[in-house]
Amino acid sequence: MAQYQDELDPITGRKELVDGDNVTFHDVTEAVARPIEVPSSRWWIAFIPSVMLLGVYLISIAYLLYMGTGIWGLNNPVAWGWAIVNFVFWVGIGHAGTLISAILFLFRQKWRTSINRAAEAMTIFAVICALQFPTFHTGRPWFIYWPLPLPNQMEMWPNFRSPLLWDVFAVSTYFTVSLLFWYVGLIPDLATMRDRAKTPIRRFAYGLFALGWRGSTRHWLNYEKAYMILAGLSTPLVLSVHTIVSFDFAVSQLPGWHTTIFPPYFVAGAIFSGFAMVLTLLLPLRAWFKLEHIIGIKHLENMAKIILLTGTMVGYAYGMEFFIAWYSGNPYESYAFQNRLFGDYWWAYWIMVSCNVITPQFFWIRRIRRSVVWLFILSIFVNIGMWFERFVITVTSLHHDFLPSSWDYYSPTVWDVSTLVGSFGLFFTLFCLFVRYLPTVAIGEVKSVMSIANPHYHGDGGSHGEHH
Amino acid sequence: MSKPLLKKKTYGLLAEYDSARAIYHACEQVRDAGYKVWDSHTPFAVHNLDKAMGLGPSVLPWIVFAMGMTGASLALLLQWWTSTVDYPIVIAGKPYFSWQAFVPVTFELGVLFSAFGAVFGMLGLNRLPMWYHSLFNSERFLRHTDDKFFIAIEARDPKYDPQKTRELLERTGALHIEEVED
Numbered sequence: 001m002a003q004y005q006d007e008l009d010p011i012t013g014r015k016e017l018v019d020g021d022n023v024t025f026h027d028v029t030e031a032v033a034r035p036i037e038v039p040s041s042r043w044w045i046a047f048i049p050s051v052m053l054l055g056v057y058l059i060s061i062a063y064l065l066y067m068g069t070g071i072w073g074l075n076n077p078v079a080w081g082w083a084i085v086n087f088v089f090w091v092g093i094g095h096a097g098t099l100i101s102a103i104l105f106l107f108r109q110k111w112r113t114s115i116n117r118a119a120e121a122m123t124i125f126a127v128i129c130a131l132q133f134p135t136f137h138t139g140r141p142w143f144i145y146w147p148l149p150l151p152n153q154m155e156m157w158p159n160f161r162s163p164l165l166w167d168v169f170a171v172s173t174y175f176t177v178s179l180l181f182w183y184v185g186l187i188p189d190l191a192t193m194r195d196r197a198k199t200p201i202r203r204f205a206y207g208l209f210a211l212g213w214r215g216s217t218r219h220w221l222n223y224e225k226a227y228m229i230l231a232g233l234s235t236p237l238v239l240s241v242h243t244i245v246s247f248d249f250a251v252s253q254l255p256g257w258h259t260t261i262f263p264p265y266f267v268a269g270a271i272f273s274g275f276a277m278v279l280t281l282l283l284p285l286r287a288w289f290k291l292e293h294i295i296g297i298k299h300l301e302n303m304a305k306i307i308l309l310t311g312t313m314v315g316y317a318y319g320m321e322f323f324i325a326w327y328s329g330n331p332y333e334s335y336a337f338q339n340r341l342f343g344d345y346w347w348a349y350w351i352m353v354s355c356n357v358i359t360p361q362f363f364w365i366r367r368i369r370r371s372v373v374w375l376f377i378l379s380i381f382v383n384i385g386m387w388f389e390r391f392v393i394t395v396t397s398l399h400h401d402f403l404p405s406s407w408d409y410y411s412p413t414v415w416d417v418s419t420l421v422g423s424f425g426l427f428f429t430l431f432c433l434f435v436r437y438l439p440t441v442a443i444g445e446v447k448s449v450m451s452i453a454n455p456h457y458h459g460d461g462g463s464h465g466e467h468h
Numbered sequence: 469m470s471k472p473l474l475k476k477k478t479y480g481l482l483a484e485y486d487s488a489r490a491i492y493h494a495c496e497q498v499r500d501a502g503y504k505v506w507d508s509h510t511p512f513a514v515h516n517l518d519k520a521m522g523l524g525p526s527v528l529p530w531i532v533f534a535m536g537m538t539g540a541s542l543a544l545l546l547q548w549w550t551s552t553v554d555y556p557i558v559i560a561g562k563p564y565f566s567w568q569a570f571v572p573v574t575f576e577l578g579v580l581f582s583a584f585g586a587v588f589g590m591l592g593l594n595r596l597p598m599w600y601h602s603l604f605n606s607e608r609f610l611r612h613t614d615d616k617f618f619i620a621i622e623a624r625d626p627k628y629d630p631q632k633t634r635e636l637l638e639r640t641g642a643l644h645i646e647e648v649e650d
Contacts, residue, residue, distance in 0.1 A: 025615035173576040177583040183587075195610040196613075216594075217510065226587060229582070237576075244572055247572075444511060444513075457488070
């Protein structure tokens with residue numbers, strides 16, 4: 001397997017995280033900062049279609065506000081249609097960013113440093129997209145502050161026993177903490193941009209948000225502590241968020257929803273879909289911004305392994321749901337699962353299984369894990385599959401509930417489709433603006449994991465066993 | 469009308485190094501020479517450099533702990549007060565204070581307050597934002613966010629002496645030493 005032999009760090013004996021001979025700190029700064037300072041015209045190729053899709057989104061929302069949620073395909077019994085499907089889909093996407101920034105940090109996975117910035121940005125934008133759907137699904141989004149415990153003329157309080165209210169607290173906390181974590185990580189890199197700035201506007205703008213950072217070791221001491229604490233807080237937070245999202249379903253009495261497997265199954269699925277989206281975004285980014293030596297093939301391979309792991313967990317959960325449906329002896333539960341397989345929405349179920357169970361198994365093969373083209377194609381399939389998973393869960397359980405007299409078939413309208421497609425416009429527009437103006441790789445963090453950053457590094461290819 | 473000539477004050481001496489290894493050993497020497505009012509500036513957190521400078525641990529965890537407990541307590545208090553005192557109402561046959569259902573919000577607000585404590589506590593301990601600092605007067609210092617490493621010994625350090633301090637920094641292997649204006 002000589003073709004896969006990676007360069008090794010002389011001190012730790014592990015894979016070098018930045019590829020190339022004698023890469024200096026300055027080279028890393030240049031590689032990341034250059035595409036922001038001298039933008040490529042290719043950026044417009046991504047930005048213009050994104051803004052056009054954003055236009056589709058804005059038109060859809062404007063028409064929704066004018067007409068009301070009747071323009072969507074919602075009916076009775078399917079009162080939760082694409083809006084909740086899209087909400088869960090987007091929140092799930094966000095989870096990979098937090099996994100990379102927090103959980104991999106606690107596990108000392110140093111390879112995370114080259115992808116955490118973009119993944120955290122993805123998290124924030126995905127949560128912004130997610131928040132759109134419940135907001136507009138309320139029908140009267142100008143009353144969205146009603147779930148907050150604010151004193152009011154009716155002297156009533158929100159129902160703290162409702163999972164929907166827990167969701168309000170969970171997702172808003174998640175968004176706030178992710179934003180803070182991202183910003184804290186950005187501060188030293190904004191200072192880098194400030195110190196390189198050639199124009200007064202840039203110096204002012206980056207300087208304002210860099211807060212006067214001057215790389216002081218006394219500051220790094222508190223900074224690193226804050227970073228570690230934020231990682232420690234985000235880890236249970238991210239697990240709680242999708243757990244609580246799954247409570248929206250699991251706490252109800254509906255067959256197919258009322259299961260205890262939902263929290264871990266939702267979290268695994270979220271990480272699975274999120275990593276697929278990270279690959280979808282980073283594969284073009286690293287090629288266009290010429291970051292292949294920083295976001296190396298080994299990083300991509302590691303992500304593929306996580307997709308394989310979480311995808312297999314999701315496949316196990318699908319199987320276990322069927323086992324429990326049979327083993328419980330509950331006729332309603334059994335029917336719900338038969339209905340998934342062979343009922344009106346059999347096509348959605350089989351799309352989901354093909355994309356989520358079969359696709360990740362390709363990553364057992366090393367050549368596929370290290371092939372950019374394969375990774376990109378498979379990541380798209382995972383994205384599709386995970387959207388369908390939420391569709392299957394939401395719609396198949398709702399459209400055939402306990403009373404056959406209330407059964408109905410649900411199908412989306414053109415406005416459902418345009419809102420979902422448009423939300424990708426919102427997401428990609430925000431991501432394009434991010435890669436245009438902010439360092440897409442955590443410059444300082446990547447430097448700190450290079451072998452030359454080690455105070456014991458001699459430059460002649462090895463440590464001489466010094467101890468301090 | 470001529471203004472009185474302002475005598476420019478000196479902030480201190482700024483020494484430049486070009487590797488993590490060099491600054492690490494330089495910091496050990498400055499620490500051992502007994503300086504107190506000094507700092508090092510690096511493009512990334514050099515591992516254990518705080519120990520080479522003789523700094524103690526950060527107090528930030530205590531701030532975060534206090535904030536987290538405050539957030540969680542406030543959340544539980546809010547849920548208890550609204551559902552048992554201010555507007556008691558039976559929901560799904562549960563007791564007024566059904567604490568199991570109050571765990572998620574308590575947890576989330578605990579995390580939220582802790583995160584505020586971590587971020588704003590860190591900024592407060594570091595006295596940031598501080599958009600003006602004397603070191604920014606040095607043109608060479610701009611490289612501290614790129615690939616250069618600096619030690620700054622301030623003039624208000626009791627051991628500071630323009631000549632002796634400069635000699636010490638030269639002995640540590642500094643590539644360039646300059647006096648920075650306040």
